[in-house]
Amino acid sequence: MTAKLYSYALKTTWPKRPIRKGLILQWNDGWGEIAPLPGFSSETLDEAREEILSLLPDLASAKPRLPSVQFGIAAASQPFSIKPLKIPLGLLNIPRPGFSTLKLKLGHLSVEEAVQHVKTFLGSYRLRLDCNRSWSLDQALFFARHFSPQDFEYMEEPVRTFPELFRFSELTGFPIAVDESVLKFPYHQIPTLKAVVIKPTVVGSLPSLEIPLVLSSAFESSLGLLQIARRFKTGSPPAGLDTFRFFEDDLLVPPLKAEDGCITWPGSGACPIDRSKLDLLRN
Numbered sequence: 089m090t091a092k093l094y095s096y097a098l099k100t101t102w103p104k105r106p107i108r109k110g111l112i113l114q115w116n117d118g119w120g121e122i123a124p125l126p127g128f129s130s131e132t133l134d135e136a137r138e139e140i141l142s143l144l145p146d147l148a149s150a151k152p153r154l155p156s157v158q159f160g161i162a163a164a165s166q167p168f169s170i171k172p173l174k175i176p177l178g179l180l181n182i183p184r185p186g187f188s189t190l191k192l193k194l195g196h197l198s199v200e201e202a203v204q205h206v207k208t209f210l211g212s213y214r215l216r217l218d219c220n221r222s223w224s225l226d227q228a229l230f231f232a233r234h235f236s237p238q239d240f241e242y243m244e245e246p247v248r249t250f251p252e253l254f255r256f257s258e259l260t261g262f263p264i265a266v267d268e269s270v271l272k273f274p275y276h277q278i279p280t281l282k283a284v285v286i287k288p289t290v291v292g293s294l295p296s297l298e299i300p301l302v303l304s305s306a307f308e309s310s311l312g313l314l315q316i317a318r319r320f321k322t323g324s325p326p327a328g329l330d331t332f333r334f335f336e337d338d339l340l341v342p343p344l345k346a347e348d349g350c351i352t353w354p355g356s357g358a359c360p361i362d363r364s365k366l367d368l369l370r371n
Contacts (some may be wrong), residue, residue: 090097091115091164094366095137098309099336108307108335109133111140112366113164115147119361120164121289124156129290130307131156139371155292162293163315172355175317176326177346178216178302184335187349188214189241189326196218199227203234210239216265216328218244225252232260241325242282254278256266265302271295275294282324288316304328310340311361314353327351339365 094112102108110123110133124131131154137210139157143150147165148323152158180190190213194202202219209215217240223231227248242265247253250273257264263282266275268291275281276299284297289306302325303316320327329351331346341360345352 089146090371091114092371093140093144094363095369095370096309096339096366098339098365101336102307102334105245105307108309110309110312111137111160111369112309112339113140113160114354115161115164118164119168119311119359120160120162120286120315121308122156122160123289123306123308123312124154125287125289125306128287129156130154141370152292156289158292159288160281162215163190163312168359169318170356170358170360173314173317173353174350175320176349177330178326178328179346180328180330182207183213184346186347189216189349190214191216191218191328191330193218193220196224199223199231206235210235211336214241215239216241216244217246219246221245221248223247225256228252228256229259232256232262235262237261237263244285250275257281267304285328288319294319300325302326302328305331307334310335310338310344313344313351314340317351317353336367338362 092114097107097109100106100108110121113120122136122138124133136154136156139154152161160183170355178191179187181193183190194217223246224248242263245263247256257278257280261280264278264280265283265285267285283300283302285302285304287304287306289308313332317329339362341362342354
């Protein structure tokens, strides 16, 4: 069977991104998603589309350059697994019963607002804080004075530069997580480094590191999230794949669920892709 390429445009409840666009690659018995995330990915959707179209005639020997294309081809190169899945899940912003890990996005808040917001959840959840590099070192230190290192699982991107990140770790002892953008720096020298947060769509493939990897979403469709979840290793920290809840449409039948502290999928007796949500581009 020759490879087929589809496009999708799914409605979401995310105010800043009401429509999520991407590509779905079908290759023999495999399915993969190619969906660069604006503002995070190094490539655009148009660039990814151009590259995958050029590679379609001979995917077996393809050497994609763009990370999202690498991830999509790697996923589609394996037969799609219809087996059930259940892995630990960290919630994003919105708490719910039965879950112990909650990630709070703080970059849109002032430091004073962030302090009060975090205190609302303190002691009730294992907290992950993501500041999206919105704070100066002085602002981050002001925040830290209101808490202790034991209050959080980790802080991700609390400050704007790598030297400031190193200094913040050194001064506060707070557990730190870095994302894929920091791997070009000597990140392993951060005194309190706890984890590396990886978005497979953004990096293309999972690096081999000596510290825990937290698999994270780049706002993929449910199909892409399921493919990321299949890469979860036993004993890894809860995955940050909670974004499927912000989609009004779903590519999987039955859909993904968040329940009992986990992201779950019941499996299927056949390929569960809802093709009515896909537009064929090339076969």
